Amino acid sequence: MLLNADDFREEARRLLPRFVFDYVDGAADDGDCLRRNRSDLESLTLAPRVLRDTTVIDTSIEVFGRQWRVPFGIAPTGLNGLVQPGGDAILSAAADRAGAPFALSTASNMRLEDVRAAAPGGVQWMQLYVMHREMAQRIVQRAQKAGYQALVLTVDVPVSGNRELDARNGFKMPFRPTPKLAWDLITHPRWALRAARAGAPDFANITADGADAGSASMQAALLARAMDRSLVWETLARLRDDWKGPLLLKGLLHPHDARLAVEHGVDGLIVSNHGGRQLDASPSAISALPGVVAAVQGRMPVFMDSGIRRGTHIAKAIALGATGVFVGRPVLYGLAARGAVGVDRVLGLLAEELVRTMTLLGTPRIADLRSLIDAPLNVRQ
Numbered sequence: 158m159l160l161n162a163d164d165f166r167e168e169a170r171r172l173l174p175r176f177v178f179d180y181v182d183g184a185a186d187d188g189d190c191l192r193r194n195r196s197d198l199e200s201l202t203l204a205p206r207v208l209r210d211t212t213v214i215d216t217s218i219e220v221f222g223r224q225w226r227v228p229f230g231i232a233p234t235g236l237n238g239l240v241q242p243g244g245d246a247i248l249s250a251a252a253d254r255a256g257a258p259f260a261l262s263t264a265s266n267m268r269l270e271d272v273r274a275a276a277p278g279g280v281q282w283m284q285l286y287v288m289h290r291e292m293a294q295r296i297v298q299r300a301q302k303a304g305y306q307a308l309v310l311t312v313d314v315p316v317s318g319n320r321e322l323d324a325r326n327g328f329k330m331p332f333r334p335t336p337k338l339a340w341d342l343i344t345h346p347r348w349a350l351r352a353a354r355a356g357a358p359d360f361a362n363i364t365a366d367g368a369d370a371g372s373a374s375m376q377a378a379l380l381a382r383a384m385d386r387s388l389v390w391e392t393l394a395r396l397r398d399d400w401k402g403p404l405l406l407k408g409l410l411h412p413h414d415a416r417l418a419v420e421h422g423v424d425g426l427i428v429s430n431h432g433g434r435q436l437d438a439s440p441s442a443i444s445a446l447p448g449v450v451a452a453v454q455g456r457m458p459v460f461m462d463s464g465i466r467r468g469t470h471i472a473k474a475i476a477l478g479a480t481g482v483f484v485g486r487p488v489l490y491g492l493a494a495r496g497a498v499g500v501d502r503v504l505g506l507l508a509e510e511l512v513r514t515m516t517l518l519g520t521p522r523i524a525d526l527r528s529l530i531d532a533p534l535n536v537r538q
């Protein structure tokens with residue numbers, strides 16, 4: 158039975174070729190940060206309040222003038238088309254059905270315009286990787302034109318994290334067929350057939366832009382996560398000018414950086430260690446959250462991702478001051494396991510678990526969860 162995000166992970170492990178599952182599931186170095194994300198969330202406790210009216214539970218929040226039915230959304234993940242062809246559109250439409258936002262990765266396998274069209278009424282944010290300044294500028298312009306409502310600049314990938322599973326699997330460009338890969342495909346025929354019909358996925362946002370000289374090398378740069386490392390706070394001003402809507406930074410953990418973000422006119426933060434895929438020495442996102450929230454002092458929304466697998470985890474993050482959270486791998490497990498139905502189910506499970514948690518806590522509204530932070534004994538680390 159698929160009763161929770163971990164069950165979907167096991168099903169994804171069964172159905173995906175090993176090299177795809179490892180790419181999705183894997184982390185940097187020894188996986189210390191990955192485990193810390195989970196164990197720090199687990200060790201937090203919330204003391205429930207009793208005899209409160211919980212007849213109606215309202216999980217909605219308002220962000221940048223838009224209503225979200227649930228206080229969580231889908232984090233940007235690259236290569237969703239590898240999990241299932243058309244994965245980006247499937248995830249975006251599922252988020253819309255759940256009343257949740259969807260963030261599209263620069264490294265998506267569908268053109269950003271086509272993904273926007275898959276859920277025109279939905280909340281869609283565009284994530285930006287800057288491998289090359291002019292290319293990034295064109296993506297920003299296209300995202301603005303297509304109607305993405307916010308831009309998310311990822312700042313924790315100056316260079317790729319050390320993904321040893323990917324290295325062992327030969328997961329790089331150009332992709333070379335090996336006996337090991339052939340066996341991987343033969344033993345996962347359903348995935349292999351679908352992939353064969355769809356053709357090899359590419360980074361569609363980059364090839365779609367004919368002006369990018371050497372788009373093949375840009376594709377390889379993206380897979381290798383070879384970013385422009387000269388991008389610094391001072392150069393953020395340009396992006397701030399180019400993008401007319403809310404600008405968020407994703408991948409920040411230090412309170413000083415949160416203060417710099419306020420000073421540089423950023424509109425929102427996503428406290429994140431990239432799901433443990435970048436610096437293995439990073440603190441867990443949940444342990445870094447209170448420091449960032451304190452530094453920001455309510456001047457902008459502070460989101461969190463990395464390690465969220467349960468409704469209780471969402472409640473804990475909000476109790477520690479998060480405006481809302483994002484999930485990365487869980488929805489990819491859902492996509493791998495059952496396609497659109499699986500994504501709906503994973504989002505539905507998280508929403509159901511959150512409603513039950515809020516009922517048990519005696520906190521019928523999200524604001525009540527936030528007020529738990531004012532009663533320190535209710536939240537222990």
Ligand SMILES: Cc1cc2nc3c(=O)[nH]c(=O)nc-3n(C[C@H](O)[C@H](O)[C@H](O)COP(=O)(O)O)c2cc1C
Binds near residue numbers: 431463487
């Ligand atoms: C397969 C995969 C691909 C990812 N690709 C991107 C990406 O392209 N851009 C980005 O900002 N973050 C990317 N991330 C990080 C996620 O946005 C998010 O921070 C992370 O998955 C959250 O942790 P969780 O998987 O434990 O929920 C990726 C994560 C995964 C698992």
Ligand SMILES: CCCCC(=O)C(=O)O
Binds near residue numbers: 234236264379380431
């Ligand atoms: C393949 C493009 C980058 C994806 C990414 O950011 C990640 O694997 O964590």
